[in-house]
Amino acid sequence: MKQYPRGGIAEPGASLDYHTGSWRLQRPVHVHQAAPCHHACPAGEDAQAYLALVEQGRMQAAWESLVTANPLPAITGRVCPHPCESACNRGQYDEAVSIHGIERFLGDEAIRQGWAYPVAPPPADAPVVAVVGAGPAGLSCAWHLLRAGLRVDVFEAESEPGGICATAIPGYRLPPDTVALECGRLMALDGIEFRPGQRLGRDIQLHELRQQYAAVFLGVGAQQARPWSIDGVTPGDLHDGLALLQEWKRVGQIPVPERVAVVGGGNTAVDLCRVFKRAGAKRVMLVTHSGMPGPGVPDPMRALPRELAQAQEEGVEVLTHRGVRRLVLRGEKAVGIETVHMKKLPDAEGRLRRVAFEGTESLLHVDMIVPATGQDVDGRGFEELLKGSAALAIAADGAIGTPGVYAGGDVTGNAGTVTAAVGQGRRAAAAIVRSLQREAGIDWTDAAPVAFAALNTEYYEPMRRHHGAVLPPAEREGELEVEQGFDPAAAQAEAGRCLSCGNCMACDNCYTLCPDTAVLKTRDLAEDGSHYVFDYEYCKGCGLCANECPTGYIQMVVEP
Amino acid sequence: MRQALEGSQAIARAVALCRPDVVSAYPITPQTHIVENIAKLVADGELKCEYVSVESEHSAASVALGAAAAGARAYTASASQGILLMCEVLYDIAGLRIPMVLTCANRAVSAPLSIWNDHQDSMAVRDAGWIQIHCADNQEAVDTTIQAFRIAQDTDLPVMVCVDGFTLTHTLEPIELPTQQQVDDFLPPFVFARALDPRKPLSIGTMATPDWFTEARHSHHGAVLAAAEVIAAADADWQRITGRCGGGLLAVDGPDDARIGVVCMGSITGTLQDARAASPELPAARIIRLRSYRPFPAQALREACAGLDQVVVLERALAPGGVGIVGAEVRAALYGTPDAPRVQSVAAGLGGRDMPLTTYARLIALAQAEATTDFAILDVELDKLPEADRYAAAAMAGGQA
Numbered sequence: 001m002k003q004y005p006r007g008g009i010a011e012p013g014a015s016l017d018y019h020t021g022s023w024r025l026q027r028p029v030h031v032h033q034a035a036p037c038h039h040a041c042p043a044g045e046d047a048q049a050y051l052a053l054v055e056q057g058r059m060q061a062a063w064e065s066l067v068t069a070n071p072l073p074a075i076t077g078r079v080c081p082h083p084c085e086s087a088c089n090r091g092q093y094d095e096a097v098s099i100h101g102i103e104r105f106l107g108d109e110a111i112r113q114g115w116a117y118p119v120a121p122p123p124a125d126a127p128v129v130a131v132v133g134a135g136p137a138g139l140s141c142a143w144h145l146l147r148a149g150l151r152v153d154v155f156e157a158e159s160e161p162g163g164i165c166a167t168a169i170p171g172y173r174l175p176p177d178t179v180a181l182e183c184g185r186l187m188a189l190d191g192i193e194f195r196p197g198q199r200l201g202r203d204i205q206l207h208e209l210r211q212q213y214a215a216v217f218l219g220v221g222a223q224q225a226r227p228w229s230i231d232g233v234t235p236g237d238l239h240d241g242l243a244l245l246q247e248w249k250r251v252g253q254i255p256v257p258e259r260v261a262v263v264g265g266g267n268t269a270v271d272l273c274r275v276f277k278r279a280g281a282k283r284v285m286l287v288t289h290s291g292m293p294g295p296g297v298p299d300p301m302r303a304l305p306r307e308l309a310q311a312q313e314e315g316v317e318v319l320t321h322r323g324v325r326r327l328v329l330r331g332e333k334a335v336g337i338e339t340v341h342m343k344k345l346p347d348a349e350g351r352l353r354r355v356a357f358e359g360t361e362s363l364l365h366v367d368m369i370v371p372a373t374g375q376d377v378d379g380r381g382f383e384e385l386l387k388g389s390a391a392l393a394i395a396a397d398g399a400i401g402t403p404g405v406y407a408g409g410d411v412t413g414n415a416g417t418v419t420a421a422v423g424q425g426r427r428a429a430a431a432i433v434r435s436l437q438r439e440a441g442i443d444w445t446d447a448a449p450v451a452f453a454a455l456n457t458e459y460y461e462p463m464r465r466h467h468g469a470v471l472p473p474a475e476r477e478g479e480l481e482v483e484q485g486f487d488p489a490a491a492q493a494e495a496g497r498c499l500s501c502g503n504c505m506a507c508d509n510c511y512t513l514c515p516d517t518a519v520l521k522t523r524d525l526a527e528d529g530s531h532y533v534f535d536y537e538y539c540k541g542c543g544l545c546a547n548e549c550p551t552g553y554i555q556m557v558v559e560p
Numbered sequence: 561m562r563q564a565l566e567g568s569q570a571i572a573r574a575v576a577l578c579r580p581d582v583v584s585a586y587p588i589t590p591q592t593h594i595v596e597n598i599a600k601l602v603a604d605g606e607l608k609c610e611y612v613s614v615e616s617e618h619s620a621a622s623v624a625l626g627a628a629a630a631g632a633r634a635y636t637a638s639a640s641q642g643i644l645l646m647c648e649v650l651y652d653i654a655g656l657r658i659p660m661v662l663t664c665a666n667r668a669v670s671a672p673l674s675i676w677n678d679h680q681d682s683m684a685v686r687d688a689g690w691i692q693i694h695c696a697d698n699q700e701a702v703d704t705t706i707q708a709f710r711i712a713q714d715t716d717l718p719v720m721v722c723v724d725g726f727t728l729t730h731t732l733e734p735i736e737l738p739t740q741q742q743v744d745d746f747l748p749p750f751v752f753a754r755a756l757d758p759r760k761p762l763s764i765g766t767m768a769t770p771d772w773f774t775e776a777r778h779s780h781h782g783a784v785l786a787a788a789e790v791i792a793a794a795d796a797d798w799q800r801i802t803g804r805c806g807g808g809l810l811a812v813d814g815p816d817d818a819r820i821g822v823v824c825m826g827s828i829t830g831t832l833q834d835a836r837a838a839s840p841e842l843p844a845a846r847i848i849r850l851r852s853y854r855p856f857p858a859q860a861l862r863e864a865c866a867g868l869d870q871v872v873v874l875e876r877a878l879a880p881g882g883v884g885i886v887g888a889e890v891r892a893a894l895y896g897t898p899d900a901p902r903v904q905s906v907a908a909g910l911g912g913r914d915m916p917l918t919t920y921a922r923l924i925a926l927a928q929a930e931a932t933t934d935f936a937i938l939d940v941e942l943d944k945l946p947e948a949d950r951y952a953a954a955a956m957a958g959g960q961a
Contacts, residue, residue: 009762
């Protein structure tokens, strides 16, 4: 006869006899989804992974995690338009996490502390790949090839690595030392041979490289001034925007007009305006077809909003939605431009077309007009690959259709940013490694990212975004860096703002709240990288864990 | 060594001598000094135990319950509204048969608000299934607290040690604290056979269907009744070690040939004894003090009442509309015995009303009265009330002191 035990304490194990798992219609599963920052990063950085390490104060481990995607964080942390932050789910909660600030901090710390790049020297007999161009695309490609165990010879026309970062981006937003140290450390790695002063078509020939190397990567950039005229008229003293920036960087001075108009809406145009201000120009005007970046603006300028704002602080006048209608010349020299208001409006077929508004013309007196409307690819040395095109067309993996030759960066005409070039270099490296029948070891996520709506934001506290110090406009002289980085405490605190979208952050919600104790906590990481396993013998499938998971990492699926 | 100690301080020291593992408490007058003193002993490093400051009495009882269920010697203390807030947990502790000790610093229950002494609070949880032992003085409070830990672990029942608030808790008395060796000899380490163990998961407090509830209640009721022997044995053992005893289930004091008996609980006993000694012109009554109220010592009471014609029960709590909480039980115990005495019941000292030596004479007068008073409030002063709120039949005649 069954008996009532003292105090109603059920016999040991009695509750385990009820295998409530048989009641289940749905089961919770762990689904590691890409965070929006990861998904949005053109270089494929998993920001969430390194933010988690920074939050724990494990700075070197964080940097090592970061460079598995991007070996140039000190550079990209400064110049990238950080689409990761535009995508950051935290932006819909309070303010996006300052991912670029932390990326920069890690890059700077690695240089300052001399952290070794996490890579083993390749075997002496490893295949050797030629990388032409030591800009962001080439450096990234070389790094990822080295990580895959290959040797790399990097050919560079200039004397130093860095590409446009070394030659054209002004020092006030990307200090030359940062570029030299970060790129130099990379080029000094065992397995990478840096060959400066080697221009394709002059010192080295493509067909020779194709014969001598297991593969060739072209990352030669786009640095040729694009022909520019207004109705076929150009001033005799026409300067190209990029060329002026390069001159400023190389020589430290440029011709200084009283009043100058820079035409364009990208970072080159903005950089040039700010350089003119620093060089002593009285009045600097930026003339652009586009509008100021902002919510709901259909045609924003491509320049970074914060760069644009700083330019305005420094006195640059931004004339938006203007086109240059006519040049006013005295002899060969520009003395003015006539501008007209323009806007993108839908045409009869509904396509947006730029329309000039007659009667809105106005005359600007300037001593100089500088186009900064983009550069073309200088095809010398690989004319046969261009086949008359303006840029090299590449597949997603960087292949250009010619066996053994890959490309990335501005030479492809669609990189646009340093970070995108890093990403293209990385993808091409993966393709090269695979073409050599090797394990690429480079994962790339294309899965849809976790939406803000999938998060349970009740579990997060509002917290202000951290900002590094910014030099006041009055103190911005010469090449002094305008934006200061984070100190370790700020970096760590800012990393703590990461919501960990789509990933387990070991908050214990599922473990604590499961009414059936069917979530078990593991001492070490579980197989799927979380800290928990579901005990499906007892999980009733109530979905509480999925609902209370702050990050969307737990999802309910129909019971198989 | 005898020392002058405040009752609360003495009780705290007694608890410490029992080497508790967990003490959880929320302060309430007049219990505060007890837990304050325990907290100080812990803070001073004199007592090694987990002292848990909680946010309510409900939590205090819950923490003690959990700790004891996990195998810890657990203690808490409260009074009045605190006991009421603990109420549902007190039922759980008892129903789960969890051994632990609680000191109730007896106090009136609101409303109207009163911080002073009567027995309304412990009476309110009379049926929770705890052992309830009432102490006559602070020496007995010390001795009973130590005995309570042994009674609890020998019966798998929780023990409530009732001490009159202020009258005992805030009064200095010469106290003989036992030595640690004496306590260790008397009180073996706490071993709870049903202690929770994460390696052997089990369920407690599960639902009992109508098929089982009656049996659960039966076993609980039987256990409380059977605890009478354990209470007596503990007191006897304690006497062997210290030479002091509290009187087992009830203490009888007075001449063998007495015809009048007075039944009471708690510290009023000393007042009645002093009054009897100071009033040789009055008949010397037999004073019967119920030490154990739960279990109710019916058989011992019948024996103690042998030869009495009159029994007056002095109540320290009120069941409005009833006939006296203790009185009804005394009457029931004596009902049908040969030559059963007449039993009358009065409440006195409610909400801290002073009970002077003259109380004794009033009780003797009641015993000698022709008319029988089933129940009345002894010391009510009717002229303090509006005419419409006076109920002469529910008050003792001549109530105005």
